[in-house]
Amino acid sequence: MDxxxxxxxxxxxVILFDGWSVQDATGMAFSVLAIICFGALFEGLKRLVGWVGKGKGLWVDRETRDTSDPEAEESTPLLRSPPDVALTRKRKLRYHLAQSLLxxxxxxxxxxLMLVVMTYNGxxxxxxxxxAGIGYLVFFADMELKQT
Structure with a gap:
């Protein structure tokens, strides 16, 4: 096949593999809808990867701080209990593994998605x-605009 x-x-x-072969307009319409959904979910996955990356630092920092008495923290910083290093490392590893899988x-x-475009079917x-556009519209709607 050329x-x-x-x-x-x-x-x-033929989309991605021989089993996904489209031969008529109905099949093409369903394939287009499936690819639109996949593209939108891909944008959601990108947002999830960023969210997990932000959360890693927040959760680990939150657990290593002693926030029971903020005034005592300022006056006696040496009396704070040390963070549980093993727990912190375990949490960091868990977040890193989740980020790696994502x-x-x-x-x-x-x-x-690149291979779908490379079928050269318009x-x-x-x-x-x-x-991609719909996914960005849905999953990145609450992003703050940067002020210049």
Whole structure:
């Protein structure tokens, strides 16, 4: 089978593997919807990776501080109990493992979406772009705008 080297507009395509072969307009429509959903969920995964990365520092710092008496902390910093180093390391390792797993999923998802675009089917490429846009709109809606 010859692979096209420019975009084409057809309702027939093989998407990612031989088992996902589209032969008619109905199949293409369902495939486009599935790819839009996958693209949107991929943006959600990117947001989750960032959230876990932020949370790692917050949870570990929160557990290593003694916040029982803020005034006593200022006057007697040497009397605070030392953080449980083993617990802190265990938490950091757990967060790092979660981030690593999510990163692998993110890389796999990115390559799959790239391969969908590389089918050079215009409908499928538009589906990837729409999915990314919809996902960003949904999952990054509460991002603060940076003031210059």
């Amino acid at each position: 692979m096209p080297m420019s975009f084409y507009w057809s309702d027939q395509a 990163h692998v999923l993110q890389v796999v998802g990115a390559y799959c 409908w499928l490429a538009i589906a990837v772009f729409l999915g």
